[in-house]
Amino acid sequence: MDGEFDERGFKDVIQEALVVAATPNIGEFIPFLDVFDLQELTRRMKELAKIFDDFFERVIYEHVQDSKEDKKTKDIVDTMMNIMQFGEAEFEFDRRNVKAIMLDMLIASMDTSATTIDWIFTELIRHPKVMKKLQNELEQIVGLNRVVEESDLEKLVYLDMVIKEGFRLHPIAPLLAPHESIEDCTIDGFDIPKGSRILVNTWAIGRDPEIWPEPEKFMPERFVGSNIDLRGRDFQLLPFGSGRRSCPGLQLGLTIVRLVLAQLVHCFDWELPNDMKPNDLDMTEKFGLVMARAQHLRAIPTHRLENILGISNEQVELS
Numbered sequence: 001m002d003g004e005f006d007e008r009g010f011k012d013v014i015q016e017a018l019v020v021a022a023t024p025n026i027g028e029f030i031p032f033l034d035v036f037d038l039q040e041l042t043r044r045m046k047e048l049a050k051i052f053d054d055f056f057e058r059v060i061y062e063h064v065q066d067s068k069e070d071k072k073t074k075d076i077v078d079t080m081m082n083i084m085q086f087g088e089a090e091f092e093f094d095r096r097n098v099k100a101i102m103l104d105m106l107i108a109s110m111d112t113s114a115t116t117i118d119w120i121f122t123e124l125i126r127h128p129k130v131m132k133k134l135q136n137e138l139e140q141i142v143g144l145n146r147v148v149e150e151s152d153l154e155k156l157v158y159l160d161m162v163i164k165e166g167f168r169l170h171p172i173a174p175l176l177a178p179h180e181s182i183e184d185c186t187i188d189g190f191d192i193p194k195g196s197r198i199l200v201n202t203w204a205i206g207r208d209p210e211i212w213p214e215p216e217k218f219m220p221e222r223f224v225g226s227n228i229d230l231r232g233r234d235f236q237l238l239p240f241g242s243g244r245r246s247c248p249g250l251q252l253g254l255t256i257v258r259l260v261l262a263q264l265v266h267c268f269d270w271e272l273p274n275d276m277k278p279n280d281l282d283m284t285e286k287f288g289l290v291m292a293r294a295q296h297l298r299a300i301p302t303h304r305l306e307n308i309l310g311i312s313n314e315q316v317e318l319s
C-alpha cells in the first residue's frame with residue numbers, strides 16, 4: 001500500500017482523501033441507503049484509511065528502531081510514543097491515537113497553508129497595484145539588502161490587510177469542519193435542535209454584500225482602520241473557525257503564510273508567461289474539504305534583491 005504514496009505522492013493521496021471526505025454522502029442523509037454505498041465513498045475511504053494506516057505503522061516502526069540508538073533530537077512521534085509507553089496521558093492513549101494525531105496534523109497543516117498562499121499570491125498577480133504597494137511596504141520596513149525575517153512580520157501592516165482580504169475571498173475551508181449543536185438554540189429566528197449538524201458557510205459570509213461593500217473586489221484597503229481579526233472573534237471573517245474547535249495551528253499557519261508571501265513579493269518581480277494578462281488568470285475553484293485552485297499558477301520571477309540570492313530567472317509552478 002505504501003506503493004500508492006510512492007507512485008502518486010503523499011500530497012495527491014491526501015488531496016483525494018479531502019475530496020472524498022467533503023463529498024456529500026447520500027447515505028448520511030437517507031440512512032437506509034447507507035448500506036448500499038451508492039457513491040462508493042465509504043469503500044474508497046476505507047481503502048485510503050488502510051493506505052494511511054500502513055504508512056503510519058511504518059513511521060512508528062522506524063521511530064522504534066531509531067529509539068534504540070541514542071538520538072539527540074526527538075520529534076512529535078517520539079514524544080507521543082513516550083506518553084503511550086509510560087502511560088503519561090490521564091486517559092487511554094494507544095497506538096491508534098498516535099496514528100490518528102499524525103494523520104490529523106498532516107491533513108490539517110499541509111494543504112491548508114499551501115493553498116492559502118496559492119490563492120493570495122494569485123490575487124496579487126491579478127492586482128499589480130496591490131503587489132507594488134506591498135513591495136513598497138517591504139522596501140520601507142526591510143530594505144533591499146536582506147531577506148524578510150519572521151521578526152519583521154509584525155511591522156508589515158499592509159501585508160496583514162492583503163492576507164485578510166485573501167482569506168475573505170478564498171477561505172480554504174469554505175464550510176469549516178462539520179460541527180454539532182450541543183444544545184437547542186435559536187439563531188436569527190431559526191430553531192436549531194440539539195444534535196444538529198451545522199455547516200458554517202464562510203465562503204458565502206465573505207462575499208455577503210450586506211457585510212462587505214463590493215464583495216467581489218480584491219481590495220485590502222477595506223481593512224484600513226478596522227480591527228476585524230482572523231482569530232474567530234469577528235464572525236464576518238472566520239478562515240480558522242471560531243471557539244473551542246477552531247484551528248489550533250492558527251499561529252503556525254498564519255506565520256508560514258505571511259512569511260512565504262512576504263518573501264515571494266519582496267525577493268522577486270513577477271510576470272505571467274505567454275503575454276497572458278492578469279485578468280485572464282483562471283480563478284476556478286476545485287471542490288474538496290480544502291478548496292484549492294483548479295489550475296496551477298505559472299509565473300516568471302525576476303529577482304529584485306541584488307547580490308543576495310544567487311537565483312536565476314525561470315518559470316515556476318506554484319501549486
Ligand code: HEM
Binds near residue numbers: 248
Ligand atoms: C493557513 C493555514 C490554516 C488554515 C487556513 C486552517 C484552517 C482551519 C479551519 C477552518 C479549521 C476548522 C475550524 C472549525 O471548523 O471551526 C481547522 C481545524 C484544524 N486545524 Fe487548521 N488551518 C491552517 C493550518 C493548520 C496547521 C499548520 C495545523 C497544525 C500544525 C492545523 C491543525 C488543525 C487541526 C488539528 C484542526 C482540527 C481542530 C479540531 O477539530 O478541534 N491547521 N483549521
